[in-house]
Amino acid sequence: MGRIDYNRRDRNPGPPDLSCPSCGRDDQVSAVPAVYQRGRGRVRERDHEGHWHTRTVMSPLAQSLRPVPEMKVWPCLLLVLGLPVPFFWLAALGFLVAEPGADSFSVLVLATVFGAVLLGPGVFLIVKHRRAVSGRAGAEALWQRGWYCERCGTVHYVGDPRARSLGEFRREVWTAGGYGQLVDRYPLV
Ligand SMILES: [Zn+2]
Numbered sequence: 001m002g003r004i005d006y007n008r009r010d011r012n013p014g015p016p017d018l019s020c021p022s023c024g025r026d027d028q029v030s031a032v033p034a035v036y037q038r039g040r041g042r043v044r045e046r047d048h049e050g051h052w053h054t055r056t057v058m059s060p061l062a063q064s065l066r067p068v069p070e071m072k073v074w075p076c077l078l079l080v081l082g083l084p085v086p087f088f089w090l091a092a093l094g095f096l097v098a099e100p101g102a103d104s105f106s107v108l109v110l111a112t113v114f115g116a117v118l119l120g121p122g123v124f125l126i127v128k129h130r131r132a133v134s135g136r137a138g139a140e141a142l143w144q145r146g147w148y149c150e151r152c153g154t155v156h157y158v159g160d161p162r163a164r165s166l167g168e169f170r171r172e173v174w175t176a177g178g179y180g181q182l183v184d185r186y187p188l189v
Contacts, residue, residue, distance in 0.1 A: 039063075092108040139178075
């Protein structure tokens with residue numbers, strides 16, 4: 001078993017030309033997925049009650065290079081807040097069966113309205129988002145071919161003489177996934 005010579009690849013004849021069409025150099029050029037992964041990290045922090053939490057943080061650059069738009073927080077929040085509602089509803093239903101009366105009927109109606117207001121939009125928006133990004137494999141296939149030049153802040157593809165701004169690259173990638181219409185709703189950070 002010999003040692004792996006990592007420099008050997010550079011001496012191979014005909015390596016792909018990764019140089020940036022904008023500055024003509026390749027010393028600050030990295031694959032888009034690598035830049036994206038580098039910009040993501042998990043941090044542990046303590047809240048004011050002394051409990052530790054881990055959360056994912058993303059650099060503005062990694063955010064800009066996302067192949068798929070992130071799920072907004074508030075539909076998930078609606079869903080989480082609305083999850084106990086069916087239990088209230090079942091409890092109210094049970095109460096209504098045991099003791100038919102106007103009061104429990106009001107509780108039932110109230111729980112239904114409350115659940116419809118919280119759960120309905122939450123489920124609808126989450127399903128809509130998942131459906132919208134169902135073509136993400138197509139987007140990622142293009143995204144993986146992107147090379148980012150740190151010097152110019154642009155992205156290019158091997159063999160394509162045009163450098164793209166981050167906004168243009170996002171539009172191309174998201175359009176390849178079938179959700180290019182979401183670009184305008186997710187401004188670059
Ligand atoms: Zn460049």
